[in-house]
Amino acid sequence: MSLAEGKGGPRFAPVILAGGSGTRFWPRSRRTRAKQVLALDGARTMIQQTLERLLPLASASDVWVVTNKLLDQVIAEQLPVVPRGNILSEPVARNTAPACALAAFLLEPTAPETVIGIFPSDHVVKNVARFAEVVRAGIALAASGERIVVLGVPPTRAETGYGYIELGELVGPTHRGETAMNGAQTVEVQARRVKRFTEKPDRAKAEEFLASRNYAWNGGIFLWSARTLANAIREHRPAMAPLLERIAAAHGTAEFDKVFAEVYPQCENVSIDYAVLEPRSAKGEMKAEIYCLPADFGWNDLGSWASLHEHVADCAPAEAALKNVCDGVNLHSVAIDARGNYVYAPGKVVALVGVHDLVVVETADALLITTRERSQDVGKVVAELKGQGRDDLI
Numbered sequence: 001m002s003l004a005e006g007k008g009g010p011r012f013a014p015v016i017l018a019g020g021s022g023t024r025f026w027p028r029s030r031r032t033r034a035k036q037v038l039a040l041d042g043a044r045t046m047i048q049q050t051l052e053r054l055l056p057l058a059s060a061s062d063v064w065v066v067t068n069k070l071l072d073q074v075i076a077e078q079l080p081v082v083p084r085g086n087i088l089s090e091p092v093a094r095n096t097a098p099a100c101a102l103a104a105f106l107l108e109p110t111a112p113e114t115v116i117g118i119f120p121s122d123h124v125v126k127n128v129a130r131f132a133e134v135v136r137a138g139i140a141l142a143a144s145g146e147r148i149v150v151l152g153v154p155p156t157r158a159e160t161g162y163g164y165i166e167l168g169e170l171v172g173p174t175h176r177g178e179t180a181m182n183g184a185q186t187v188e189v190q191a192r193r194v195k196r197f198t199e200k201p202d203r204a205k206a207e208e209f210l211a212s213r214n215y216a217w218n219g220g221i222f223l224w225s226a227r228t229l230a231n232a233i234r235e236h237r238p239a240m241a242p243l244l245e246r247i248a249a250a251h252g253t254a255e256f257d258k259v260f261a262e263v264y265p266q267c268e269n270v271s272i273d274y275a276v277l278e279p280r281s282a283k284g285e286m287k288a289e290i291y292c293l294p295a296d297f298g299w300n301d302l303g304s305w306a307s308l309h310e311h312v313a314d315c316a317p318a319e320a321a322l323k324n325v326c327d328g329v330n331l332h333s334v335a336i337d338a339r340g341n342y343v344y345a346p347g348k349v350v351a352l353v354g355v356h357d358l359v360v361v362e363t364a365d366a367l368l369i370t371t372r373e374r375s376q377d378v379g380k381v382v383a384e385l386k387g388q389g390r391d392d393l394i
Contacts, residue, residue, distance in 0.1 A: 009136065010143035011114040012058045013226075015103045016050055018067040018075055018121035019093055022394075023379040024304060027366035028344065031394060032070050036121040037078060040308055046122040048078055053128055054119065055081075057135055064106075065121075066090060066099040085252075091261040097233075097275035098240065098267040100222070104229035105241075105248040112227035115142045118272070120220050124311060126298025135223070137189035138293050142223040146231070148280065148288075149223040150194065151295040152216025156317070158206035161303065161376075163218040163273060165292055168193035168285040194290040196281045197273055219295050222272065229276070236279045240267050305359040305375040309342035321357075326350055340372065366393060 022034035029035050036047040044052070047065075054063065060081040065088065067075055072089040079087075090099065100118050107114050117135065125131045138149040152165045171191040197218065201209060209215040224232075234241040243263050250259035268275070281288050300311050312327060313320035322339045328346040335341075338352035345362040352358075359375050361368040370378065385393050 010139055011062070011111060012117065012139050013062045013064060013103065013107060013114050014054045014058050014117045014119055015064045015066065015100065016047065016054075016119050016121045017096060017099055017220075018047055018065050018071060019090065019099070020071075020122070021382075023382040025308075026378050026382050027361060027363045027368055027393070033074065034071060034122075035302070037071060037074050040302060041124060041312055045078055046124070046302070047075060049124065050119060050121050051079055051082070053125060053131055054117075056132055057139070061086075064088065064103050066102070068093065088260075090264060092265045094264065094267050094269050096220075096272040097237065097270045098244065098264065100272045101229060101233045101237075101240065102244055102247060104224075104226045104233070105244040106251055107226035108230045109248070112225065112230075113143065114226045115139045115223055116226055116229060118220070118222040120301070123219070123299060123301050126300075128297070130297040133187050134189050134293050134295065134297060137191070138223040141191060141291055141293070142225060142228070146228050146289055147224070148228065148232070148277070148290045149191075150277070150290065150292050151219055151221040152292040153219045153295040153299045155210055155215060155217050158203060158210045159217065160200055160203055160206050163200055164198040164206075164209050165216045165218050166195040166198060167214050167216060167292055168195040171291060189293055191291045191293055193285050194281055194288065194292050195285050197278050216292060216294070218273070219299055219301065221295065222277075232276045232280060237268060237270070237275050240275075243267050303376075305342055305361065305370070305378065306372040309340075309359070309372060312342075324352060326352075342372065 018036050020034040020036065022029035022031050025035050025038065028038060037045050039045045051063065061083055063082050064086045065075060065079065065082060067087065067089055069089045072087055076084055076087055103116050107116065134151060138151065141147060142149045150165060169192065171193060233244070243266050246263050247260055250256045277290070281290055300307060302308050302311060309325050310317060310320045312325045313323045315323065324335050324338055324341045326333050327344045329343060330347060330349040333350040335352040337354045338356065340357040341352055341355060343350050343360045345360065357372045359368065359370045359372055368378065382394050
């Protein structure tokens with residue numbers, strides 16, 4: 001990894017989190033082809049789109065990917081510009097805290113001021129130019145001190161499947177992000193202090209959050225310097241810090257794989273939210289030094305077949321609920337008195353007659369039929385197949 005100055009400002013090292021077991025988009029996704037390596041909404045896979053958004057902001061040699069041994073080879077093939085040594089395969093899954101923090105401990109000894117950005121590999125962004133503006137502003141803010149920056153998605157509904165960020169006071173002056181096309185032009189990106197992080201709420205609480213207009217969805221995108229994150233781990237998860245220091249010390253040596261395999265499983269299985277963000281925010285709004293920038297760039301985590309239906313429909317939610325999305329099917333497909341359906345059946349002529357809100361997904365060895373409302377339960381199918389010993393289908 002080179003130590004040159006980052007593109008247009010502080011050094012920036014994106015970390016793409018690309019683990020996962022391939023359950024949400026079964027039967028298209030499997031353990032060896034999880035959502036991030038599928039092309040769900042175009043010709044490029046989710047992880048390829050993620051990297052393309054980041055390359056205007058960082059050099060490919062500064063990009064890190066944390067994945068698993070089932071996916072590392074296909075990811076290396078899909079991301080040939082990322083150095084193979086920067087694609088790290090976890091020996092075991094340990095949630096997001098060790099994965100995020102490992103990058104900090106790798107960089108801290110030689111480049112502690114480097115700003116690390118944490119980016120899930122399987123989200124989509126409609127307004128890529130705005131994404132770049134917001135991330136640039138976040139990099140600048142994270143580089144200005146012992147600060148943690150989170151990107152908060154403006155909520156559009158009372159969603160119970162996301163964590164929430166309670167927003168505090170507006171920070172002045174407003175931080176600015178350079179436009180992607182011209183460094184001389186700047187655009188405003190408002191920053192607010194963070195009061196606290198809230199776990200996934202029930203329906204009533206989610207309605208309350210939405211009505212208050214003072215909450216954002218936690219989309220899992222964070223920025224901090226290597227030193228800030230490493231020190232936060234030392235403070236809030238002291239048992240994890242020496243383990244990651246041992247792994248980092250071995251990186252680049254012949255012993256790395258052995259040390260990684262032996263030491264990493266000893267790390268606590270915990271999310272970065274629970275390990276760092278929640279205890280840090282407990283210090284209080286003014287002392288925590290956590291800031292939220294608006295992820296107002298058309299974000300979608302594509303967490304289910306229903307959310308993919310809404311994304312591909314590409315219209316207002318009320319209109320999307322009525323629209324049929326036939327993905328990859330023959331152009332001569334027919335819909336009669338049918339609405340709100342999602343069908344994936346490559347090359348087939350599909351006829352929808354009198355059906356509503358269905359999800360139908362066909363692959364060579366499996367057929368899924370469910371409703372958009374129950375599409376979050378597809379993971380239960382994978383669990384059932386696993387219980388039956390059908391590893392060939394998962």
